[in-house]
Amino acid sequence: MPDSASDPITFDFSLTEERLSGGAYVVAVSGEVDIFTAPDLKRTIAQAIEGGARMLVVDLTNTRFLDSTALGVLIGAVKRLRPLDGRLAIVNTEPSTAKTFQITGLDRIFTIVATRDEALKAISD
Amino acid sequence: MAVAIAGGLVMLVVFTVFVLRLAENAVRREATNRVGTTAELSARLVREQSLRVGEVVTAYGTRLSSIDAPRRARLAPADRPRMRATLDALRHDVAGVRSAVFTDRLGRLVAASPPAALPVGTDLSGRDWFRGVAQRSPYLSRAYISQGRHHRKVTVTAVRVMAGGQVVGILLAAETDRVQQFTNAFGREFGARITVTDQAGTVVAATGQTGQRLISRASDPVVARALRGGKGTVVGTVRGDRTVSGFAPVPGTGWTVVAAVPASEAYADVPRLRVTLLGGAGVVAFLLLWMVPLLVGRLSRARDALTIQEAFQRDLLPSQMPPGVRSLYRASERRMLLGGDFIDAVATPDGGVAVLVGDVCGHGPRAAALGATLRAGWRTLATAGSAVNRLELLDALVEGERRDENLFATLACAQVSPDGRTLRYAIAGHPPPLLLLPDEVIPLEGPRGAALGLGATGLRPTGTRELPEGWALALYTDGLIEARPAAGEDRLGVDGLAAWARDPAGHPSAERLIRAVARLADEDPQRLEDDLALVVIDATIVAVGGQTSARPRSIQRA
Incomplete structure (x- = not known):
């Protein structure tokens, strides 16, 4: 479909979940997270937290775009983990996403690192 | 509606009696x-x-x-x-x-x-x-x-x-x-x-x-x-x-x-006929008395919902813009949801003008309600002369008044002195406003504070710039820079928007910018993934006007 680039519904978006030994839970997001796909991310994170995950890594290495709805989902995750003594780290190397975090000031709230290993280290400290 | 149903029932009774008579006879x-x-x-x-x-x-x-x-x-x-x-x-x-x-x-x-x-x-x-x-x-x-x-x-x-x-x-x-x-x-x-x-x-x-x-x-x-x-x-x-x-x-x-x-x-056939006919009439009466109000109720509830939605949407915008301030607001038709973008512009007590553009993350009534709340809060601050220096109060407003913990808001606001030569601005997690000077377009990247509702504390930074003649300032929401000007093309981005603000010779032009954004907004509303808002202060008009006739209606009445 040639027009797919302008149609967020047909954008490739996928989530992979991984529970690592040591109790960390990794959600890797690829594609674009916007109003149409953010609910999937929200549900996945919520289920992980309900399932007992307290050390959460959201891997945005393959994420090309985050809209404000997606930011809301990440903020919600941080807020849910805080009273549970949980932690969340974000893996990101994509400049536009980094720019979004910087513009909104979320870079001061989230733990944002460049690799998954750094993230695991950050949340288990 | 009750009158229409009663009328329908009377007609039904008359018709039934008439048909019954004819058929019985x-x-x-x-x-x-x-x-x-x-x-x-x-x-x-x-x-x-x-x-x-x-x-x-x-x-x-x-x-x-x-x-x-x-x-x-x-x-x-x-x-x-x-x-x-x-x-x-x-x-x-x-x-x-x-x-x-x-x-x-x-x-x-x-x-x-x-x-x-x-x-x-x-x-x-x-x-x-x-x-x-x-x-x-x-x-x-x-x-x-x-x-x-x-x-x-x-x-x-x-x-x-x-x-x-x-x-x-x-x-x-x-x-x-x-x-x-x-x-x-x-x-x-x-x-x-x-x-x-x-x-x-x-x-x-x-x-x-x-x-x-x-x-x-x-x-x-x-x-x-x-x-x-x-x-x-x-x-x-x-x-x-x-x-x-x-x-x-x-x-x-x-x-x-x-x-x-x-x-x-x-x-013996007459009672049978009567039962059949009255049964038919009963079905019609049932439709009239039960289905019609139900449908009308649904329709009117849907209409109410639309009315509420429109009211919310209106509350996100000022009823009137002061002279020299132009705005453009387009709700995405794609989501069929209330947007969270809000804009405002108001005359300040010293005779200057203040403008606001903001965006509540998320959509729907809660986001729209919070946007309307923020606009009202900011308007109060601005008419009191604190359009840019008390954003921590708006932060508290978000923390206190949001109905959904995940909601947060970003905004940018600016205040222009009465002589049009001094600009003060504040940014809370918002994309950079574009300052159009006679020979360059400058994104106002800083100083910036975090978005509202993230739990940040303390005073928020404000920026100040002395302005030359012939400047303009454009504030917008992320819906604009995240839009794709053409199918399959990249998102517009801040740089793309800055490019729209220059004429072929490279001179900044507020007029060109507004025209380009209007084109994008009107071309294919279906293509807009998000609501978009743009507010432009055109200094030539503000400076020439210089007067406080830019008061909004509410103040003029008072």
Whole structure:
């Protein structure tokens, strides 16, 4: 479909979940997270937290775009983990996403690192 | 709506009553005609039977056409055996004939089978058949009680017996049950009470009746009309019951037939029809009373929802822009959801102007309500002279008033001094406003604070710039820079937007920027993934105006 680039519904978006030994839970997001796909991310994170995950890594290495709805989902995750003594780290190397975090000031709230290993280290400290 | 439904119900009732009337009348007419037809058919069958009996008796009479005329009611001895044989044959061979009698031409009894209780020579000329058979032969008599042992009700078929052109006597065949059997069988068949009367209106036979008494129905108006040769139907009360009666004369005999059916049976279709029609009307009434309000309710709720949505959307925008401030707001038609973008512009107490652009993350009523709250809060600050330096109060507003913990908001606001030469601005997690100077476009990246509602504390930074002549400032929401100007192309981005703000020679132009954004917004609203908002302060107008006529309506009124 040639027009797919302008149609967020047909954008490739996928989530992979991984529970690592040591109790960390990794959600890797690829594609674009916007109003149409953010609910999937929200549900996945919520289920992980309900399932007992307290050390959460959201891997945005393959994420090309985050809209404000997606930011809301990440903020919600941080807020849910805080009273549970949980932690969340974000893996990101994509400049536009980094720019979004910087513009909104979320870079001061989230733990944002460049690799998954750094993230695991950050949340288990 | 209640009036419309009441009107609909009244029309329904009137219509139903009208149709019911028409249909009932048609059914009644049809049922009544059926009873009349039953009477006519019965009369014709009685006529057929009497003709046949008449033919048979006439045939037996011809066997006697060679006898000598009786003298003083006595047959010649040579004729007696034939007479006996003929009468016996008539009585035994013809179904329904109970007795056969021969009289001389003056009506005196000559012979009978079985032998008569009356003596030979008894004058029977007083009977109606004696006069009747003189008029026409065969003649069907009136009903009378026989003089025999059983005193049964009988009718007689009388024929003249001719010999050599002379009337030699009268042959009589008396029947008791034939007509009674007919009325029983026919009455059962048609569910009617069939009454057959003779020429005088005396009942010959009636369905289900076995009495051997003579009962006159001559005074019954129905019978009276049939006796006069009339036929038709009437609906009346017979022995307390509504009855549909059909009546007809039996041609050639003077007898009559009346067929009576209780109205409840004749019109049995009417209640069925009524149930069907009223059932139909009931369904319509149900639709009117239940479905219509339901649908109207749904529609009006949907309309209310739209109205609420529009009201919310309106609350996200100022009712009026001060001079020199131009704005563009387009809700994405793609999501069918309330957006969270909000904008405002207001005159400051010192005579300057302040503008605001913000975006509540997320969509729907909660985001829109928070956007409207923030706009009102900022407007209050701005009209008090604190358009850019008290954003921590708006932060507290978000923290305190949001209904969804995940909601947060970004905004950028600016305040221009009355002389149009000093710009103060503040940014809370928002994309950089574009400052259009005479020879360059500068994104105001900092100083910036975090978005509202992230739990940040403390004072928020503000920036200040001295401005040259001919500047303009553009504030917008992320929906604009995240839009794709063409299908398949990259998102516009801050750089792309800055490029839109330059003319081909590279000179910044607020006019060009607004035109380009308007083009994007109007081209294909379906393509917008998000709401977009743009507010531009055009310094030329602000500077030239310089006055505080830019007050919003609310302040002008006060």
